[in-house]
Amino acid sequence: MAALLPFYGGGRVEAADLALALTALACLLLRSAGVWLAGGLGADHPIIAWATAIAQATLAAFVMLAIIAPSGALADVPLAARLCGLGVGVAVCLAFGRNLLPALVVGLVAMLALRALLA
């Protein structure tokens, strides 16, 4: 047990531990509540369609914000480079049978290349 303390930090991080435990519990409850609420509903039920639309819209909003107005280290990358990476990646994805891995790599390379050019 004592050998694990450096890995887990001992009593030094009690506030972070408590925050982590509470957040993890809440996330588990959210997931469980979703499964419980949807139980018995068919895939074509309007509530399922509504929840699916909310989940997809949330993901789209997340992507939009992460590309247009990111925080942290990504904010230092010029907007043009971020948009270039996104545009090239999506174009490759749509042009080559929706194959995600090559599109991901090419999009990332495009972002890095334009960032280097603009630096």
Place this chain on the structure above:
Amino acid sequence: MGSVTSSRGAALFGARDAVGAAGVAMAATFLAFGAAVREAGLPPGWALVACWAIYGMPGQLVLVQAASTGFVGGIAPAVMGAIAVNARFLPMAIAITPLFGVAERKRLIPAIPFIAVTPWAAAMRAFPKIAAGARLAWFLGFGLTSWVVAGLAALAGFYVAGMLDDHARAALLFVNPLYYALLLAADLDKPAPRRAILCGAAAAGLVFILPSSMGLLAAGIIGGTAAFLWGRARGGR
């Protein structure tokens, strides 16, 4: 309609999917997370538990940012913020549950911890190719593999934190939204996802006028509801 019918085959298929583009995106994001944990003065075990117990990057980052300031505003605001940015788990769980084709909800308990953006979005893409009876196995194969990838990547990020400059971290952080954008783009030819994507992107601006922890949730609810009503007005097509 599904081309994968056996549970074992579906689980392997899921594990294989999880180490493709999804694995690359997840590894990059969790590497950056591990580095951020170290900079916040937290131990590697905390990074690992956060990855596996929360398994929702925006909420994890809220806690790390709060920890880096010593929780000056208290624990409660940090926890509430982390829950709010991960509240999408609720609609995602509602949306995916009927697709498993499992009558007994008890059988879905092992899948619950894996309901997060990456497995959810990958499942929505993969499920049409998998027979209903094998979808839970696919999801568990994908979820377990991506959990392992996420945890190992976070630990690796913790230990190589000093070697990652801002440029490298920016590149890692770009991979995740790009991956999600590609997943969404692959669905643009379907009317219902297209409406949700357009409305969600349009509603993203709400983040600038609402508290940051609530903005994304509000954008999703308002954008998703608008897309749902738009679809109903068009006869559900």
